[in-house]
Amino acid sequence: MPHAPMFRKLLIANRGEIALRVIRACHELGISSVAIYSDADAHAPHVREADEAVHVGPAPSSESYLRGEAIIAAAKQVGAEAIHPGYGFLSEREWFARKVVESGMVWIGPPASAIAAMGSKTEARRLAIQAGVPVVPGTIEPLRDVTDARETAKSFGYPVLLKAAAGGGGKGMRVVRTESELESSLHAAQREARNAFGDDAVYVEKYIEGPRHVEIQVLADHHGRAISLGERECSIQRRHQKMIEEAPSVAVSPELRRRMGQTAVAAARAAGYVNAGTCEFLLDREGSFYFLEMNTRLQVEHPVTELVSGVDLVQWQIRIAAGAHLDIPDVIEPSGWAIECRITSEDPVNGFLPSTGRISFMHLPAGPGVRWDGGIEPGSSIGLHYDSLLGKLIVWAETRPQAIERMRRALHELRIVGVETSREFHLRVMDHADYRNGAVNIQWLEQRLPALTRAPIPEDETRLAAVAAALLAHRDRGVRPTRTGESRVTSHENDLWRRAARLDALR
Ligand code: MV4
Numbered sequence: 001m002p003h004a005p006m007f008r009k010l011l012i013a014n015r016g017e018i019a020l021r022v023i024r025a026c027h028e029l030g031i032s033s034v035a036i037y038s039d040a041d042a043h044a045p046h047v048r049e050a051d052e053a054v055h056v057g058p059a060p061s062s063e064s065y066l067r068g069e070a071i072i073a074a075a076k077q078v079g080a081e082a083i084h085p086g087y088g089f090l091s092e093r094e095w096f097a098r099k100v101v102e103s104g105m106v107w108i109g110p111p112a113s114a115i116a117a118m119g120s121k122t123e124a125r126r127l128a129i130q131a132g133v134p135v136v137p138g139t140i141e142p143l144r145d146v147t148d149a150r151e152t153a154k155s156f157g158y159p160v161l162l163k164a165a166a167g168g169g170g171k172g173m174r175v176v177r178t179e180s181e182l183e184s185s186l187h188a189a190q191r192e193a194r195n196a197f198g199d200d201a202v203y204v205e206k207y208i209e210g211p212r213h214v215e216i217q218v219l220a221d222h223h224g225r226a227i228s229l230g231e232r233e234c235s236i237q238r239r240h241q242k243m244i245e246e247a248p249s250v251a252v253s254p255e256l257r258r259r260m261g262q263t264a265v266a267a268a269r270a271a272g273y274v275n276a277g278t279c280e281f282l283l284d285r286e287g288s289f290y291f292l293e294m295n296t297r298l299q300v301e302h303p304v305t306e307l308v309s310g311v312d313l314v315q316w317q318i319r320i321a322a323g324a325h326l327d328i329p330d331v332i333e334p335s336g337w338a339i340e341c342r343i344t345s346e347d348p349v350n351g352f353l354p355s356t357g358r359i360s361f362m363h364l365p366a367g368p369g370v371r372w373d374g375g376i377e378p379g380s381s382i383g384l385h386y387d388s389l390l391g392k393l394i395v396w397a398e399t400r401p402q403a404i405e406r407m408r409r410a411l412h413e414l415r416i417v418g419v420e421t422s423r424e425f426h427l428r429v430m431d432h433a434d435y436r437n438g439a440v441n442i443q444w445l446e447q448r449l450p451a452l453t454r455a456p457i458p459e460d461e462t463r464l465a466a467v468a469a470a471l472l473a474h475r476d477r478g479v480r481p482t483r484t485g486e487s488r489v490t491s492h493e494n495d496l497w498r499r500a501a502r503l504d505a506l507r
Helices: 016-028 043-051 068-077 093-104 112-119 121-130 146-156 179-196 254-270 302-309 313-321 398-413 423-431 444-452 459-478 492-504
Strands: 007-014 030-038 052-057 080-082 160-164 175-176 201-205 212-220 226-237 243-246 273-282 289-295 336-344 362-365 371-373 390-398 415-417
Touching: 007 016, 007 068, 016 030, 016 043, 016 052, 016 313, 016 371, 030 043, 052 068, 068 080, 068 093, 080 313, 093 112, 093 243, 093 459, 112 289, 112 371, 112 423, 121 254, 121 289, 146 160, 146 254, 175 179, 179 201, 179 371, 212 254, 212 313, 212 459, 226 254, 226 302, 226 444, 243 302, 243 423, 254 273, 254 289, 273 423, 302 313, 302 336, 302 390, 302 459, 336 398, 390 398, 398 423, 423 444, 459 492
Parallel strands: 007 030, 007 080, 030 052
Antiparallel strands: 160 175, 160 201, 212 226, 212 273, 226 243, 243 336, 273 289, 336 390, 362 415, 371 390
16 A cells, blocks of 8 residues: 555644644645634744634633644534644643544544553653663652652662653652652652642652763554654753754764664554654663653654654654555664754843744845744744744754854854844854763753853944944945955954844844
């Protein structure tokens, strides 16, 4: 059955850049796309780019993008045959996946049973252990009481990490370095878990110090075929929010890639997985890796895998859901290097405080090896109803050093006026010796935040520079460049500053 019949119409239960990403895949596959939107998004790009759009409620997510029943009703009403959830919102809600299927439509994602199995961290651990997948030493059963916790912690030694069974995203997590802290930490973790998940079950693991976060992309079809598409390095994060991702990882050799890939596929099979998913691992300094959890959705950082594998993950999600056979080779060696910077409306100088406003001007980078997966345009209003991701700047080059230079070039081209953004912060990371050496782990960013987020040059100097640039631009426009006049700037740094100032002045 090489040619499964393709959907005619698909509804995207999401907004912003990921809605646009799915709309683009639909149009390449000849599928008609249906957007949904809240009051706040009536004029959003994803609404315009789709073939039709349905209003689902007021601005708050709980009254719009999270209204599963209303979204299913809208899909039925317009005659959509399938629903793609993107990431976040309803993408990992077991009940929603089930309801979509019960309503006679196709869910572009894993079976509800796989979402449920991987949603419980202890259940995921149990499945992994059964499948022979290495996990961090620790328990599966929730801790009964402090005595239980004390005995278990002692058995594999401090430091240990308390984790919420229902958890994920770091909530209900507590590092415990000595037995004396155990009791209060246990109670704190249980309280946090109860508040966040309505379930105070907490279990314990050996705490791994300074590991990398490396994840493996998996694709599985309905006919029993499952493959790995290699790793993404996701260590550069702050408060469990990834900022920069790349593929491949400097810490992964071809041999390690093969082993981690086989492991991820084994974990996926154990959960009865179908469609695209990601296995998260901790990779320690000795090169040992431990399965953490499986994300049962398309991920924000999927483009870096697409760029080094040549595989369109969103198209494959749709084809797989339509019943197609996964005809991709078992092993694809990554080709070149890809880096993604998440451009958010946050102010790094002010503790990454969300910034709001209207985009008054923007200039997007382009040229060789540059991709922009964005969800904004001039005129877009950035509020506080949704997350702060404005877009993702992704570059590809043959080598890692070339990819870093390309990212610097692209970040310098990028201009977003109207809200504060993380652009400057990304430039500083690209210039950091540790980043250039690939010497990072999951603690690196938070330890270096003060240096990476120091206030930029004072406003007065910026103003002066802008005036100087305006004069310079005026001169350039009127006067032909002469050999003597143009050859004074020497350093690379100056070139970059000058280019940036001209861009602003000529705006
Ligand atoms: C860990 C760990 C160290 N040791 N488990 C964070 C959220 C959840 N996905 C699991 N997490 C961690 N589990 C052991 N035994 C460190 C983290 C962790 C982390 C993991 C991946 C990416 C970023 C992280 C940031 C802080 C802590």
